[in-house]
Amino acid sequence: MSNPNPKRISIRNHLSRLVRLRKLIVGLALLALSLYVLFGPRIEGGNVYLTLLMLAAAFIAFGLGWVWFSHGLMGWSRQFDFDFEKNEARQISASILGRSRPYVVPFSEIVDFVIKEGPVRGEGGLTAEALIEMKDPSGRPFMRAGMFDSRQEAEEMVTRIKDAVAMARQQADAEGR
Structure with a gap:
């Protein structure tokens, strides 16, 4: 050509097949973790700092999960x-x-x-x-x-x-x- x-x-x-598969799996796991942190546990007592820490962790997990899942799905x-x-x-x-x-x-x-x-x-x-x-x-x-x-x-x-x-x-x- x-x-x-x-x-x-x-x-x-x-990316090679093995790297693509690893990125897909880790990306899906991080996406699932972010959804679990956002919608799963409820904090009793209203600790604002713990809530902010959980939101930050969910945001980071979602971002990394999305990027790795995208790379694994597309192959580059x-x-x-x-x-x-x-x-x-x-x-x-x-x-x-x-x-x-x-x-x-x-x-x-x-x-x-x-x-x-x-x-x-x-x-x-x-x-x-x-x-x-x-x-x-x-x-x-x-x-x-x-x-x-x-x-x-x-x-x-x-x-x-x-x-x-x-x-x-x-x-x-x-x-x-």
């Missing part, structure tokens, strides 16, 4: 878009009801890349998948992008991003003269 827009590359981190949780026309990387989280607002990082803000590889939990055997960790000027990672099939694919993406940043800087220097 050919890419209709070669200037924009999208990568979804698809994040999508990374590398847009070489706009020179930016976008991360979008997914839910059953839709997608989040994208977290956008211009290529020019990326100072360093670290390629991490290793086995993915939940798979039957070891896989050679890799991900790119992008660092900001202070050295902190601010985006971990993709699940590339191999280290070579991740290195190719890093090279493309570095080339795009170099070209943008050359154009800015040419316009500034």
Whole structure:
């Protein structure tokens, strides 16, 4: 299958069957727990702090349960878009009801890349998948992008991003003269 827009590359981190099943079960359990905490026990004596604590626990359990159930049902949780026309990387989280607002990082803000590889939990055997960790000027990672099939694919993406940043800087220097 050919890419209709070669200037924009999208990568979804698809989850393995075992990880999907685990997320579905934990998500359903947390959703059930939140409903039980909201509608199950009644507190006698009117302790306001205990009631607020139970509501906070139910809210957190519902939120985590919804997210994990959504990821398990859909089979993926994040999508990374590398847009070489706009020179930016976008991360979008997914839910059953839709997608989040994208977290956008211009290529020019990326100072360093670290390629991490290793086995993915939940798979039957070891896989050679890799991900790119992008660092900001202070050295902190601010985006971990993709699940590339191999280290070579991740290195190719890093090279493309570095080339795009170099070209943008050359154009800015040419316009500034």
